[in-house]
Structure formats: structure tokens, C-alpha cells
Amino acid sequence: MKPLDPKNKTALQAVAVVVFMGAMAWASVPLYDWFCRVTGYGGETNVALAGSTDVLDQTIKVRFDASLERGMPWEFKPQQLEMTLRLGEEGLAFYEAYNPTDRPIAGTASYNVAPFGAGLYFSKIDCFCFEEQLLMPGERVDMPVSFFVDPEIINDADAKFAKHITLSYTFHEIELTDEMQATLETDATDSGTMN
Known part of the structure; x- marks a missing residue:
């Protein structure tokens, strides 16, 4: 096999760089998400199937x-500003969402925990953020989140000094899914039949 001439070699290297950069751009979001979930960086939390078996006296x-993405017409707020729990103790908090408009609006919640290092030890057992939400015109709902702070936080050189953790949610408006549209159409048909 004869060697490439310099022009072809440069062109081949440029193509390789473009392909590599494209692959890295494509993989960056899933890799970053994985990194955040594994390390707790960026305030990512854990999901637990049940509460902790260990509960410490340390609180x-x-x-x-709570916040809303720009343009999201809901009203959204926590029903409690704070609570004190023992490490490992299960907590139950509620957020309230209200759709003041005259149309159905679907939303999904993103979340994070601060300080970032504590995210690795903040475990949600159940959360409204696990599913997309649909609020009808004028509908107000209470949305629960059950969680605990893993007692292992006391063994983390950085996170063990945290005296408080802030759980933040931001709701974003999303397009109505086919399933949501079907539910709305069924509800409309049922209302028409009842009249």
C-alpha cells in the first residue's frame, strides 16, 4: 500500500476530527447525565425503592x-418551606400546582439538590417528577415527594458538613402526548354522553 500524499492525509485527518467531534457532541448529554447520577455532581439525586433501614440521631x-420555566403559565409552589429530619428518616413534602388558564397544560419537572455534593445522598422514594403531569383548566393539585437523606453522608469528606439541603424543582411546559390527547377526547365524549 502506497503512502497518502500530504493533501489527502490532511483531508483524511480533518474528516476524522469532524467525525470524532460529532460523536463526542452526540454522547455528551448521556455521559454527563450518567456522571451526575453516579457522583451526585450537579445536584442529581438517587431513586430508592424503600426508605433507609438506618436512622441516625443527627438531623x-x-x-x-419551586420555579417555572419562562412562559409556563402554571402557578407552582412548595406547601412547606423546610423540614428537619434525622438522617435516614423518611420525609414527605408536598408541592402545589395550579393551571389558571382555559386550556389543558402538560408539564414535566426537572430538579436538583444543593449543595451539589449532597445529591448523591438525597434519595427519592416516590415523586411527582417521575411522571409528566396534566392539569385541566382551573385545576389545582397537591403533588407529593417522599425521600430520605442517606446516613452515609456522614462518611463523605465534603458532604458531611452540610447543615441543610435544598430541593429545587422547575416545571416546563411540554406538548400533550398522544395518551393525554386520547384521555381528553374520552373525557369530552363521556361529558357529551352524560348531558
């Missing part, structure tokens, strides 16, 4: 925060 304060 931590959990604060609750």
Missing part, C-alpha cells in the same frame, strides 16, 4: 424551592 434541614 439535617431540608428546604424546598
